[in-house]
Amino acid sequence: MESLSTKKLFVESESFVPEEREAELHFQKQKVLIHQELVDSLDLSMLAQISEKELSAEVRAVATEICDEHVAVLEGIDRERLLNELLSEVFGLGPLDKLMADPTISDILVNHAYEIHIERNGQLEESDVIFADNQHLMRIIQRIVSRVGRRIDEVNPMVDARLPDGSRINAIIPPLALNGPSLSIRRFGATPLQIDDLIENNSLTPEIVDFLAAVVDSRISMLISGGTGSGKTTLLNALSNFIPREERLITIEDSAELILQHKHVVRLETKTENTEGVGEISQRQLVKNSLRMRPDRIIIGEVRGAEALDMLQAMNTGHEGSLTTVHANDTRDALARLEMMVTISGFDLPLPVIRQYIANGIGIVLHVSRLKGGQRRLTKVSEIVSLDSLGDYKVEDIFGFEQTGVDDQGNAQGKFYSTGYRPNCLKRMEACGIKLSDQIFENK
Missing domain, CATH: 3.30.450.380 (Beta-Lactamase)
Structure with a gap:
């Protein structure tokens, strides 16, 4: 030797x-x-x-x-x-x-x-x-x-x-x-961050949490957008705590990361092809299969391809309250990315039809950002109201975060605000027995 x-x-x-x-x-x-x-x-x-x-x-x-x-x-x-x-x-x-x-x-x-x-x-x-x-x-x-x-x-x-x-x-x-x-x-912690942890970290405010809890409980489908490492999955995990315990959830992911705060969960994960080039199971196939599993809500860890169409179909046909995340720079960009994903699904759908599907299926869009210094903030909460006369989305911001500068350590500084807009989904919340205080939406 x-x-x-x-x-x-x-x-x-x-x-x-x-x-x-x-x-x-x-x-x-x-x-x-x-x-x-x-x-x-x-x-x-x-x-x-x-x-x-x-x-x-x-x-x-x-x-x-x-x-x-x-x-x-x-x-x-x-x-x-x-x-x-x-x-x-x-x-x-x-x-x-x-x-x-x-x-x-x-x-x-x-x-x-x-x-x-x-x-x-x-x-x-x-x-x-x-x-x-x-x-x-x-x-x-x-x-x-x-x-x-x-x-x-x-x-x-x-x-x-x-x-x-x-x-x-x-x-x-x-x-x-x-x-x-x-x-x-x-890496993902063994114990995921809870909503209280996000409030303590100043990632969002108690008023925003009250609204989002009502959105989840009243089965309004939600899209969470943001960049890499911005905290999309963390927020999705935390929001799952507001889903009623009697509901059955199906999660679909490329790489399982979700640790939902819920008991009745079936977790599905995609499979890559083997060395012979066969055996691949895509997210789209799992979404289709999940519809036969009697889910109350379908949660896709991140929508990134043709499964977007199947997800929207589920949201429009009895699986309201479903949640997913998407990589995007802002709310409008998230909707544009969804449109692009639907177009690669193999169906030649007109753009107005795609947009109508998105507007009918998704009620609330959240955008999270990683700011200077590594801080993660929920920077915008928006409602897709409808389509306007030109066929474009009518989106109204409800809450936001404004960065005002940086401190001596280079960390972003700013404040949360409410726009004063009263979302249309409040009617659905009231029909579900949920009444939110008007003070939550006061312009401040």
């Missing part, structure tokens, strides 16, 4: 590593070499027959022996940390385990082996975690992908999947990623 002190690994773009992290790079390199020697030393056929606890003890014992054989090479390296991280290399996600164990981290963004950023409390910051090289990173990506029954290689250089803990991953490798393998992990 090649000597631990002389064996060389091919490292791409090592100049990316700043001087203050050279010690960490040395640690990672030695750990990778020890790990390889560890794998070569283990009797894998025997290990498959013992419990996970015994397996961990056996791996640690073998790793300790190997470290004892290379005391000179490992001089100055934290031995206990090395042994613990070797277990992460065997059973976990290597250097990323440290980040995955931190509940305050919402995103882990690996640009390449020597540059990892994290998002904490809405702010991006560079982590001190690095890999030994891009081959080390590639092995971890392949392990993550294989655990969810997927593959990644030069033929399939992109993967989008979900980890067992609900985290969403996206990996892309060369030849598409020029600086080496790249990995993004979007």
